[in-house]
Amino acid sequence: xxxxxxxxxxxxxxxxxxxxxxxxxxxxxxxxxxxxxxxxxxxxxxxxxxxxxxxxxxxxxxxxxxxxxxxxxxxxxxxxxxxxxxxxxxxxxxxxxxxxxxxxxxxxxxxxxxxxxxxxx
Amino acid sequence: xxxxxxxxxxxxxxxxxxxxxxxxxxxxxxxxxxxxxxxxxxxxxxxxxxxxxxxxxxxxxxxxxxxxxxxxxxxxxxxxxxxxxxxxxxxxxxxxxxxxxxxxxxxxxx
Numbered sequence: 001x002x003x004x005x006x007x008x009x010x011x012x013x014x015x016x017x018x019x020x021x022x023x024x025x026x027x028x029x030x031x032x033x034x035x036x037x038x039x040x041x042x043x044x045x046x047x048x049x050x051x052x053x054x055x056x057x058x059x060x061x062x063x064x065x066x067x068x069x070x071x072x073x074x075x076x077x078x079x080x081x082x083x084x085x086x087x088x089x090x091x092x093x094x095x096x097x098x099x100x101x102x103x104x105x106x107x108x109x110x111x112x113x114x115x116x117x118x119x120x121x
Numbered sequence: 122x123x124x125x126x127x128x129x130x131x132x133x134x135x136x137x138x139x140x141x142x143x144x145x146x147x148x149x150x151x152x153x154x155x156x157x158x159x160x161x162x163x164x165x166x167x168x169x170x171x172x173x174x175x176x177x178x179x180x181x182x183x184x185x186x187x188x189x190x191x192x193x194x195x196x197x198x199x200x201x202x203x204x205x206x207x208x209x210x211x212x213x214x215x216x217x218x219x220x221x222x223x224x225x226x227x228x229x230x231x
Contacts, residue, residue, distance in 0.1 A: 035220075037167075044124070044225040045159070045167065045210050059218050062122065095166060100178075105155045106212055106220040107172035114166060 002027035002110045004096045009115030016086050016119075022079040022096030022112055030054075030074040033104030036081045038092035039114075048094070049081065053102035064090075086119045093117075125150065125211055125223035132229040138199040141226045143211030144192060149221055151192035155214035158187055158196045162207045170209075171196060198228070206230045 008020040020036070036048040049060040049070040058070050069082040079096055093116050097108035126144040133139040143150065143158075150156055156174045159167035169178050171187035174194065184199045194213070198205055211223035 037222075045161075045212075045222040047212070047220040047222060050220065061219060100169075100172060105173065106214050107155070107157045107169060108159070108167070109169050109172075109178060111166035111168075 002098065004098060004110055004112035006094065006096050006112040006115040009094065009117045011118045011120065012086055013121050014087060014119055017082070017084045018086065018117060020081040020083065020094055020096075020115060020117070022081075024077045024079065024098070027098070027110075029072075029077040031102055033099035033102060034070075034072060034079045035097045035099065035104070035106075035108060036070060036079075037095045037097055037108065038090075038117075039095070040089075040092040043092075046092070047106075050099075050104050050106075051079070052104055057103075083117070086117075088119050091117060091119045122149075122215055122217065122219060122221045125213060125221055127209075127211060127223040127226045129224070130227045130229065132231055133198075133201045134231045135201055135203065137201050138197060139201060139228065141196045141198075141209055141211075141228070143194040143196070143213075143223045145194075145213055145221070146192055148216040149192075149213040150189065150194050152216060153214045154189070156187070156189060156194045157212045158185075158194075159210045159212070160205075160207045161210065167210065201230055203230050 158171040
């Protein structure tokens with residue numbers, strides 16, 4: 001069925017950068033759209049960014065546009081989220097999620113365990 | 122993009138049916154059939170329960186069903202069980218080619 005394993009979270013100062021990685025296994029990685037979803041402590045889910053199976057189409061939430069970049073390396077079966085100019089409000093658990101199809105429909109069938117990003121001085 | 126509106130909490134007794142609403146706009150829920158529902162237990166990753174308004178992924182109990190009318194989608198849980206106690210979130214595709222989640226509903230089994 002497949003697995004996703006996020007890494008790269010941690011404590012970073014406001015204005016700093018982090019790169020999250022999500023290693024996929026157990027399915028044909030380049031056949032599916034992928035996304036990042038976050039959840040601030042004690043809060044609800046928030047969509048962050050998505051990328052199509054080809055990697056040619058990406059979309060991001062207004063709150064992270066221009067600061068976060070989603071990308072994928074199909075040769076390494078890995079999804080990335082480059083996060084720059086981090087703010088306190090970016091503090092959250094970041095989940096990597098696999099869509100049900102190639103182009104993406106927001107149907108996240110497989111989720112990672114999440115990685116915590118804390119933005120604080 | 123504002124979050125879709127869900128009731129903060131819904132409760133029911135074992136065996137009963139409950140329905141969770143998810144209200145959006147004509148730019149998201151009302152215009153697309155890309156509505157999904159997720160179940161999340163404390164400290165766990167979300168689990169896909171319903172996709173494309175009313176489809177169940179393999180392995181999800183048929184006690185869970187989804188529907189949509191206008192700008193409002195709904196998730197119904199029939200034959201409520203103790204294990205159904207969790208947070209539930211809806212999500213929808215939007216006219217901006219983005220996605221939006223609902224505010225979340227805590228389901229309590231009395």
